[in-house]
Structures are given as structure tokens and as C-alpha cells.
């Protein structure tokens with residue numbers, strides 16, 4: 001297949017591009033800087049459009065991963081605007097421009113997040129569950145709503161609701177590692193909140209699965225089938241690192257340090273099941289947390 005990927009330099013995008021190329025697919029990276037323009041890449045900007053749009057004529061698929069970082073700092077009004085616009089307006093622009101092609105791609109895969117469900121305690125959530133409340137939920141709803149216009153333009157649309165991506169090189173785990181390695185890690189807040197995680201390698205294979213399975217459309221939860229509560233996550237991480245897990249970090253301290261971001265990213269509870277992936281036969285390499293963390297954190301082979 002020939003596949004256009006936005007957000008291709010990110011944690012997920014860079015691994016996806018590597019795996020797609022290894023599988024023999026042709027990748028056209030949608031890049032935002034002239035410096036990144038190569039023969040295969042195409043320049044785009046969330047407001048200005050896609051330069052040389054005709055070069056996307058006849059591509060088979062789009063994977064839209066672009067968005068300003070959610071966890072890079074306190075959510076000021078300005079940062080919230082950037083987080084929102086880069087996803088909602090960026091997706092609108094991609095759908096509009098790609099919808100103008102004579103030969104449109106068969107499938108448009110657009111990133112979303114399990115933040116869609118809001119803070120839901122112990123409730124088991126699947127793709128049919130209702131949306132929740134809060135900034136991240138409203139963001140995911142608006143993001144998916146823009147993406148859904150791809151369907152009106154004749155493309156198969158899948159919104160991949162990613163869980164917490166576990167990788168050595170970035171994302172939530174990379175932020176936790178230094179503290180846990182010092183033996184200073186612990187559960188955050190009450191520890192009863194559910195964390196729906198997925199290993200980066202499984203997530204990338206899930207995107208490939210979604211691209212290939214013509215029967216999949218609409219929202220698809222991209223999470224491992226065994227979510228855990230935060231206190232168990234901390235214990236397992238300490239065990240894999242062989243470090244004590246002693247110090248709980250009170251929710252109130254997190255809220256003072258991080259504001260609303262602490263509530264929605266660290267303290268909220270989402271117990272999400274990958275029903276659509278399971279229904280369509282996706283096989284997880286890392287269905288359990290301990291095995292996933294052991295693999296992700298094992299010393300690299302030279």
C-alpha cells in the first residue's frame with residue numbers, strides 16, 4: 001500500500017513508519033517543515049493546506065497522528081487552544097483536502113484517545129460506551145467528529161482510541177522511569193483509578209490490522225485486554241525495575257503542581273476493553289502488564 005502519515009516524527013508515528021516500511025509499504029510522510037521535505041514527503045500545515053496535493057492522488061490510506069503534545073506542560077488557555085486546534089483543525093484540513101482528490105484513499109485512520117470516555121470509575125468501557133466530560137473528552141469528541149467527515153467523502157473511517165502508550169523512549173512511562181529507578185516511585189492519588197495501557201509495538205501492529213481489516217470502521221479501542229489499577233501498575237513497574245515502591249503521591253499535590261491536567265491524565269479512571277480488535281481477531285503480543293514492561297525495559301541488545 002501507499003500510505004500518508006501525519007505526525008510521523010512522534011512516538012507512535014516514527015515506529016509506525018519504520019514498521020510499515022519494513023513490511024514493504026510505501027510511506028509518504030506529511031511534514032510541517034521544508035527542512036524535512038524529501039522526494040517522498042509532502043508539506044502540510046494545519047491552517048495553510050497541503051502543498052502539491054496532487055502527489056497524494058491514488059494513495060491507499062491515510063494515518064493521521066498529528067497533534068501538539070498534551071503532557072508537555074500545565075494546561076494554560078493558550079496550550080489548550082494549541083492542543084485543540086492542532087488536532088481538530090488539522091484533521092478538518094486533511095479530510096477536506098484529501099476529499100478533493102480524484103482518486104481518494106480507501107481508508108482514513110485518525111488518532112483519538114480513551115480520554116473520550118472521561119472519568120468512569122470501575123465501569124467496563126467498550127466502543128459503544130457513551131462519551132464522558134472534561135477537556136480531553138470534549139477534545140476527542142470534536143476530533144472524531146471532524147474525522148467522521150471522511151466517511152461522507154467515501155473513505156472507510158476508523159478512529160483509533162489509543163490508551164496510555166508504553167514505550168521506553170517516550171510517553172508516560174519514560175516520564176515515570178527516572179523517579180521509579182531512584183526508588184522514589186509510588187502510586188499517584190488514591191491508586192484505585194484504572195489505567196488502560198498498550199505496548200507501543202502492539203499499538204503499531206493494531207494500526208496495521210485496522211488498515212488491513214476492511215470490516216473495521218468507526219471507533220476502535222487500542223488498549224491491551226488487561227487494564228490495571230494505578231496501585232498495581234506502580235507495584236509491577238517497581239518489581240520489573242527491582243526497586244521499592246514506597247511513596248504514594250497525593251492527588252492534591254499533583255493538582256497543585258499540574259492543575260486540571262493531573263485530574264484528567266493521572267487521576268481519572270478508564271477501564272477500557274479492546275472489543276473491536278478482539279472481535280476481528282487481533283493477537284496481542286503483550287496482553288499482560290508485567291510481560292509488557294519486562295520486554296520494554298529489558299536492556300537493549302548490542
Ligand SMILES: NC(=O)c1ccc[n+]([C@@H]2O[C@H](COP(=O)([O-])OP(=O)(O)OC[C@H]3O[C@@H](n4cnc5c(N)ncnc54)[C@H](OP(=O)(O)O)[C@@H]3O)[C@@H](O)[C@H]2O)c1
Pocket residue numbers: 006007008009010011012013030031032046065066067068069070082086090111112113114161162163164165166170171172
Ligand atoms: N502517546 C500516548 O500515550 C497517546 C495516547 C492517546 C492518544 N495519543 C494520540 O496519538 C497521537 C500520536 O501520539 P504520539 O505519542 O506519537 O504523540 P507525539 O510524540 O507528541 O507526536 C505527535 C506529532 O504530531 C506533530 N505535531 C506536533 N505539534 C503539532 C502541531 N502544533 N500541529 C500539528 N502537528 C503537530 C509532530 O509530528 P511532525 O513534526 O512530524 O508533524 C509530532 O511528532 C497524538 O495525536 C496523541 O494525542 C497518544
